[in-house]
Amino acid sequence: MKQFKIASSLFKCLALASLLTACNNNQMVTPTKPASAAIGDQNAKIDPLTRLVNDTGLPIQYEKSGKFFGKISKVGKASVNSQYVTYTYDDSNPAALWISKKTYKSSNNSLIGEHNFKVVNGLCIESMDEKGNLFEYKYNLQGYLDEVNKSDTAYVLKESWKYQYNWIYLLTKIKHQKDGKPYHTYNFTYKQIEDKYPLNFPTDNIDDINYNHIGGSYIGGINDKYLPYFGKHTSPVIEVMTDKNDITNQIEAGANIYFSAYVLDSDGLVISKNLTQWSAGWTETFSYSATSWQGIP
Numbered sequence: 001m002k003q004f005k006i007a008s009s010l011f012k013c014l015a016l017a018s019l020l021t022a023c024n025n026n027q028m029v030t031p032t033k034p035a036s037a038a039i040g041d042q043n044a045k046i047d048p049l050t051r052l053v054n055d056t057g058l059p060i061q062y063e064k065s066g067k068f069f070g071k072i073s074k075v076g077k078a079s080v081n082s083q084y085v086t087y088t089y090d091d092s093n094p095a096a097l098w099i100s101k102k103t104y105k106s107s108n109n110s111l112i113g114e115h116n117f118k119v120v121n122g123l124c125i126e127s128m129d130e131k132g133n134l135f136e137y138k139y140n141l142q143g144y145l146d147e148v149n150k151s152d153t154a155y156v157l158k159e160s161w162k163y164q165y166n167w168i169y170l171l172t173k174i175k176h177q178k179d180g181k182p183y184h185t186y187n188f189t190y191k192q193i194e195d196k197y198p199l200n201f202p203t204d205n206i207d208d209i210n211y212n213h214i215g216g217s218y219i220g221g222i223n224d225k226y227l228p229y230f231g232k233h234t235s236p237v238i239e240v241m242t243d244k245n246d247i248t249n250q251i252e253a254g255a256n257i258y259f260s261a262y263v264l265d266s267d268g269l270v271i272s273k274n275l276t277q278w279s280a281g282w283t284e285t286f287s288y289s290a291t292s293w294q295g296i297p
Contacts (some may be wrong), residue, residue, distance in 0.1 A: 020226075046196060046267050047290040052226070054287035060226070062293045067091070072226050077106045087227075096120050102222060115223050124229040135223065137230065144169055145231040148221030159183075161221035171234045174220050175246075182246035186219055190236035193262055196269050197288065198233035200225050236268060237262055254278045 005056075049070065053060050056077035063071050068089045075085040083103055090098040096118050103113035114130040127135045132153035140146045162175040174186045200222045219241075222230055243255035255277065263272040265288070272285050276285040 020249075023135075038140060046269065049290040049291070049294070050197070050267075050269075050288050051293050052199075053219065053289045053293050054284060054285075055225075056284045057284070060293075064294055075226070082106050083112070086105055099227065099229075101227075117224070117227065117229065119229045122229060123231060124227070127223060129223065134220065140229050142169060143232045144171075145220075146221075150221065159221070163220070165234075169232070169234065170236070176219075176221075185244040185246055187242045187244065188234075188238055189240045190234070191239045191259075191262065193237045193264070193270075195233070195237045196267070197286075198235075200227070200230055235274075 051060070051062055051070070055075075055241040059076040059078075060072060061074040061076070063069050063073050071089060072087050074087065077084045080106060085101060085103050085108055088100045088102075090100070097120075099100060099119065101115045105112050115127055117124050117127040119125070121244060122139050123139055126137070129135075134151045134155070136149045136151070137145065138147040138149075144165060145163050147163065148159055148161040151157050158179060160177045162177075163171060164173045164175070166172050170190060171188055173188065175182070176184045176186070192274070201220055238259050241261070242251055242259045243257075244251045259273055260278040261272070261274040261283075262270055262277070265271045267288075269288055270286060271288075272283060274281060274283050
């Protein structure tokens with residue numbers, strides 16, 4: 001527990017120092033909140049209070065009152081995992097919104113992971129995990145995520161993820177580097193189906209040993225699946241994600257992920273889709289509500 005508190009305090013100190021340094025050098029650029037950051041803005045055709053309440057067996061809860069009404073508060077345990085995650089919010093410093101995401105072991109409620117996010121004008125610009133790894137998020141002028149950089153506790157850049165878009169701002173590829181060298185490139189193609197409730201990543205491997213926390217992903221560098229603070233999203237749903245190993249310069253066909261059999265509800269929200277990877281297939285299901293998460297019968 002002590003190391004988590006130290007990492008959290010260290011992150012806030014580092015973030016404050018970076019803000020002061022930038023101000024002194026007249027170099028700070030404060031990101032502006034993109035118009036599509038909120039779910040209600042992105043999906044004008046659905047009720048703005050609509051929330052994802054179940055993600056393939058993971059029950060999701062939201063703040064039911066107060067200043068953080070409607071923000072995600074908990075991702076519960078499901079049969080496929082032994083963890084649950086909580087989210088808490090702190091806006092006591094008017095310069096930023098701080099979000100603390102904590103992962104617990106369900107059997108004894110022990111804390112096993114923590115990630116703290118700093119949000120300015122609706123965009124997450126920095127975060128830090130329980131090990132002291134610092135993540136920096138950069139955005140382009142149009143409000144889309146441009147780059148994620150991960151540095152270790154000695155402030156040495158260890159990994160980076162560079163996002164590339166086409167002329168209509170469809171995400172076409174993510175280039176992943178480790179220790180300054182090309183590692184993997186992920187390419188995306190799409191179906192002609194609008195994604196009315198986009199999440200942060202096309203896939204989410206909660207069993208990965210490096211990101212064994214609900215809502216973490218190794219593909220694009222973002223450390224949460226649900227928080228809506230990482231810029232605008234590409235609109236259509238994904239059809240194929242190809243995985244090119246930049247070390248061998250080969251496309252790892254088995255690692256490609258194929259998305260198919262999208263099923264939509266009457267509001268056009270995706271409620272089911274099939275995925276295939278390494279000759280294995282699985283189905284993801286989603287449930288939404290504009291009322292039940294508020295405790296309204």
